[in-house]
Amino acid sequence: MKNSQHLLGLIERIGNLLRLEERELGKADGLQPVHVQVLEYLSLCNRFSNTPLSLSRYLGISKGTVSQSVIVLENKGLIKKVQDNNDRRIVHLVLSETGKNVVKNAFANERWSNTCERLPAQQRERMAEDLAQLLLELTRQHSMQSFGVCRTCKYFTYENSNYSCALLQIPLKASETAKLCHEHCFFDSKTGSDESLSVP
Ligand code: SF4
Incomplete structure (x- = not known):
């Protein structure tokens, strides 16, 4: 507490x-x-x-x-x-x-x-992972959309050097994969489970 x-x-x-x-x-x-x-x-x-x-x-x-x-x-x-x-x-x-x-x-x-740039890269990555986990839990609690980037999304696929979105069924440019998306759905890396958040 x-x-x-x-x-x-x-x-x-x-x-x-x-x-x-x-x-x-x-x-x-x-x-x-x-x-x-x-x-x-x-x-x-x-x-x-x-x-x-x-x-x-x-x-x-x-x-x-x-x-x-x-x-x-x-x-x-x-x-x-x-x-x-x-x-x-x-x-x-x-x-x-x-x-x-x-x-x-x-x-x-x-x-x-x-300020962030002055922190060691590893520390920034660790903090980003921890905060992403916290955000995942909070969005679940509030039943809200997660608005994340492709690499943390369960619909993201990367095959033969090509990026694509399994939800929208479209190829993605590399630059697009780092953008915030309203359809994003977290893949929970800690539990290995994923969860579809209600998107009205
Ligand atoms: S739903 Fe959005 S975040 Fe998820 S893979 Fe598709 S484009 Fe990326």
Whole structure:
């Protein structure tokens, strides 16, 4: 119990510091922290996960807040809406070149990355594995989507030097395998079991 409270305190403190960083990062471009979070998510997610609905689920914010943020970012020329080729009802949110530059400049100065870079690579990997396990447990508890990358997903396949997704039945480029995905489903490396999270 004591350990879990200590862990919670550490994670909350890190979260607070990151929120502070987001406030600072957006200031130069007149952006609120939520706008920075939207830009950050869009720079990290794959082409199936850049919809307003995925954004709302990933950030845990209402669809109304997402709509307002999209309007602000679109008016500033940082993102654009692109209709899905197969389903005209679906809109994808894509970073414009200016948006990409804002993300690039903002995160080049980010204290978080600089601090992480100073930790030994092995320690970073260990921490990432432990935090991924914690996230897996929490997403199960909340019956939420995990939003992970391909290499930790049970649908990911790698054969004859080719990557593919068994769920979407499509080949994947190497660069796509490192992107956040709303269809992601953790493979639990510690127990060897996997679990499908309910994706409405
Ligand atoms: S393998 Fe998993 S994470 Fe990768 S695209 Fe498919 S569903 Fe998404």
